[in-house]
Amino acid sequence: xxxxxxxxxxxxxxxxxxxxxxxxxxxxxxxxxxxxxxxxxxxxxxxxxxxxxxxxxxxxxxxxxxxxxxxxxxxxxxxxxxxxxxxxxxxxxxxxxxxxxxxxxxxxxxxxxxxxxxxxxxxxxxxxxxxxxxxxxxxxxxxxxxxxxxxxxxxxxxxxxxxxxxxxxxxxxxxxxxxxxxxxxxxxxxxxxxxxxxxxxxxxxxxxxxxxxxxxxxxxxxxxxxxxxxxxxxxxxxxxxxxxxxxxxxxxxxxxxxxxxxxxxxxxxxxxxxxxxxxxxxxxxxxxxxxxxxxxxxxxxxxxxxxxxxxxxxxxxxxxxxxxxxxxxxxxxxxxxxxxxxxxxxxxxxxxxxxxxxxxxxxxxxxxxxxxxxxxxxxxxxxxxxxxxxxxxxxxxxxxxxxxxxxxxxxxxxxxxxxxxxxxxxxxxxxxxxxxxxxxxxxxxxxxxxxxxxxxxxxxxxxxxxxxxxxxxxxxxxxxxxxxxxxxxxxxxxxxxxxxxxxxxxxxxxxxxxxxxxxxxxxxxxxxxxxxxxx
Ligand SMILES: *[C@@H]1O[C@H](CO)[C@@H](O)[C@H](O)[C@H]1NC(C)=O
Ligand SMILES: *[C@@H]1O[C@H](CO)[C@@H](O)[C@H](O)[C@H]1NC(C)=O
Ligand SMILES: *[C@@H]1O[C@H](CO)[C@@H](O)[C@H](O)[C@H]1NC(C)=O
Ligand SMILES: *[C@@H]1O[C@H](CO)[C@@H](O)[C@H](O)[C@H]1NC(C)=O
Ligand SMILES: *[C@@H]1O[C@H](CO)[C@@H](O)[C@H](O)[C@H]1NC(C)=O
Ligand SMILES: *[C@@H]1O[C@H](CO)[C@@H](O)[C@H](O)[C@H]1NC(C)=O
Ligand SMILES: *[C@@H]1O[C@H](CO)[C@@H](O)[C@H](O)[C@H]1NC(C)=O
Ligand SMILES: CC(=O)N[C@H]1CO[C@H](CO)[C@@H](O)[C@@H]1O
Numbered sequence: 001x002x003x004x005x006x007x008x009x010x011x012x013x014x015x016x017x018x019x020x021x022x023x024x025x026x027x028x029x030x031x032x033x034x035x036x037x038x039x040x041x042x043x044x045x046x047x048x049x050x051x052x053x054x055x056x057x058x059x060x061x062x063x064x065x066x067x068x069x070x071x072x073x074x075x076x077x078x079x080x081x082x083x084x085x086x087x088x089x090x091x092x093x094x095x096x097x098x099x100x101x102x103x104x105x106x107x108x109x110x111x112x113x114x115x116x117x118x119x120x121x122x123x124x125x126x127x128x129x130x131x132x133x134x135x136x137x138x139x140x141x142x143x144x145x146x147x148x149x150x151x152x153x154x155x156x157x158x159x160x161x162x163x164x165x166x167x168x169x170x171x172x173x174x175x176x177x178x179x180x181x182x183x184x185x186x187x188x189x190x191x192x193x194x195x196x197x198x199x200x201x202x203x204x205x206x207x208x209x210x211x212x213x214x215x216x217x218x219x220x221x222x223x224x225x226x227x228x229x230x231x232x233x234x235x236x237x238x239x240x241x242x243x244x245x246x247x248x249x250x251x252x253x254x255x256x257x258x259x260x261x262x263x264x265x266x267x268x269x270x271x272x273x274x275x276x277x278x279x280x281x282x283x284x285x286x287x288x289x290x291x292x293x294x295x296x297x298x299x300x301x302x303x304x305x306x307x308x309x310x311x312x313x314x315x316x317x318x319x320x321x322x323x324x325x326x327x328x329x330x331x332x333x334x335x336x337x338x339x340x341x342x343x344x345x346x347x348x349x350x351x352x353x354x355x356x357x358x359x360x361x362x363x364x365x366x367x368x369x370x371x372x373x374x375x376x377x378x379x380x381x382x383x384x385x386x387x388x389x390x391x392x393x394x395x396x397x398x399x400x401x402x403x404x405x406x407x408x409x410x411x412x413x414x415x416x417x418x419x420x421x422x423x424x425x426x427x428x429x430x431x432x433x434x435x436x437x438x439x440x441x442x443x444x445x446x447x448x449x450x451x452x453x454x455x456x457x458x459x460x461x462x463x464x465x466x467x468x469x470x471x472x473x474x475x476x477x478x479x480x481x482x483x484x485x486x487x488x489x490x491x492x493x494x495x496x497x498x499x500x501x502x503x504x505x506x507x508x509x510x511x512x513x514x515x516x517x518x519x520x521x522x523x524x525x526x527x528x529x530x531x532x533x534x535x
Pocket of ligand 4: 192193194247248249
């Protein structure tokens with residue numbers, strides 16, 4: 001038995017291994033996942049992983065935020081109503097989009113203003129005229145952002161680099177561009193128009209992709225000294241152009257900075273790592289798209305990749321299933337987004353939904369073209385036919401019922417109950433005899449009624465159908481019939497049975513093949529008649 005125990009040890013170990021592997025499938029090999037204790041909201045802003053709240057920007061210990069995605073959640077003070085707002089270093093974050101791989105942040109608006117007191121040009125302090133994301137996973141979105149300059153005698157430069165030459169102090173970078181905004185004519189205001197940013201009082205220029213750093217410079221040769229009575233300030237900022245509409249008041253008043261609270265929104269594209277999806281996928285220890293129903297996309301703005309839930313799924317692709325991660329969307333519960341007209345039948349399935357047209361309807365229910373294939377006229381016709389059929393069936397049933405009732409009445413009237421007790425006579429049902437009461441089975445007729453030929457239980461029989469009313473009623477009839485059936489004589493046609501269910505009861509006799517009485521009486525050479533002589 002000791003040997004038996006020893007044999008069990010590896011089995012138990014194998015089983016333990018299997019259980020552990022099932023519980024922790026990627027134990028030790030997976031990219032770390034955030035703790036469920038992590039704060040996921042700061043003020044009104046959601047902070048989904050890979051972003052997370054950390055105590056200081058350098059505290060990216062991976063528990064709540066992925067490396068490089070730590071935000072601080074700062075109390076912005078009594079003046080702000082004690083609200084909390086998330087910051088990336090000292091840049092305020094107003095929103096994070098996992099699906100687009102973007103973050104929305106706020107950026108100081110740089111100004112260049114004539115000071116009537118000092119009679120000189122003032123500008124934003126030199127240290128506030130740049131924004132530096134070198135060494136982070138963030139890049140200025142070249143699709144959404146535009147370098148925007150406002151002024152009536154203004155030339156502003158933008159300088160930038162992609163972060164790779166940030167350390168050598170060469171802030172001039174590889175990229176440099178500028179924008180000129182002018183107002184010509186005697187009255188500067190006459191040339192301006194709302195909504196138009198095309199050089200007159202306003203100028204916008206696109207930026208190249210991959211930028212992680214930029215700084216702004218105003219050319220001092222273009223200044224508002226001469227026109228300060230009308231327009232004293234110039235502004236320059238890299239901002240989300242979809243959020244910007246030029247107003248003429250921006251050049252003549254502080255309306256621009258007031259409108260945006262001194263900070264314009266801009267969009268950062270972010271990405272994971274500095275490798276493509278194909279390379280990253282081969283390193284399960286660091287690959288970030290851990291949800292089963294997620295896809296990887298190479299960043300369109302610089303190196304790295306982002307993860308997205310597969311089509312028909314929603315959630316966080318950077319978190320592991322099944323508690324978190326990408327979940328199937330129940331499209332049928334969101335009819336506003338996933339159309340299925342009331343001509344269709346919505347059915348959710350993993351990664352999508354089906355919406356076939358209702359039974360016998362044709363078309364595309366998702367496109368709303370489901371129509372009743374069965375026209376109204378056809379419906380009316382079918383309805384009418386069905387209605388008539390039902391009426392016919394009901395009528396038939398009523399008649400059948402009446403017939404049955406009548407049969408029962410006749411049965412009683414014709415002494416059926418008495419006949420039933422007699423053993424010498426058979427009671428037939430109308431159905432048993434009905435098939436014989438036809439013209440081609442008629443073998444004789446007279447004042448008493450008609451006689452038909454029939455076959456019952458393999459015996460030839462003669463069925464007598466008296467004329468209605470010619471038969472005596474009830475008990476007397478029954479007794480006569482019983483007596484008649486008991487008489488057994490070779491010269492008396494034997495009565496086998498009767499059918500009392502009809503008004504004039506049918507009588508069933510043995511079949512005699514010698515012809516009718518008339519035939520017998522009027523033929524000379526007759527056996528039947530000669531036998532009579534001996535009676
Ligand atoms: C936010 O708070 C942290 C400490 O709590 C501080 O180091 C940091 O400078 C603050 N950031 C901003 C933008 O106020
Ligand atoms: C991610 O998926 C959403 C919804 O399917 C889609 O709107 C979005 O464009 C996708 N993002 C990328 C980068 O493909
Ligand atoms: C002009 O400059 C003076 C002195 O530097 C300063 O006190 C004042 O606030 C400035 N005015 C404006 C409108 O910036
Ligand atoms: C532009 O719109 C502002 C209000 O938004 C208005 O005060 C101003 O007069 C408008 N300018 C022109 C030229 O219509
Ligand atoms: C403003 O521009 C004029 C001419 O362009 C120049 O002479 C003057 O020095 C400039 N003023 C400042 C403060 O730079
Ligand atoms: C600006 O306005 C003041 C008075 O309002 C006037 O004395 C001055 O000449 C004006 N300057 C210019 C450059 O128009
Ligand atoms: C990519 O990132 C890793 C670590 O994050 C770094 O060691 C490596 O030098 C980077 N490669 C490039 C080409 O930037
Ligand atoms: C000034 C302005 O237009 N701000 C808008 C920028 O866009 C966000 C969201 O898209 C709006 O909430 C702001 O009102």
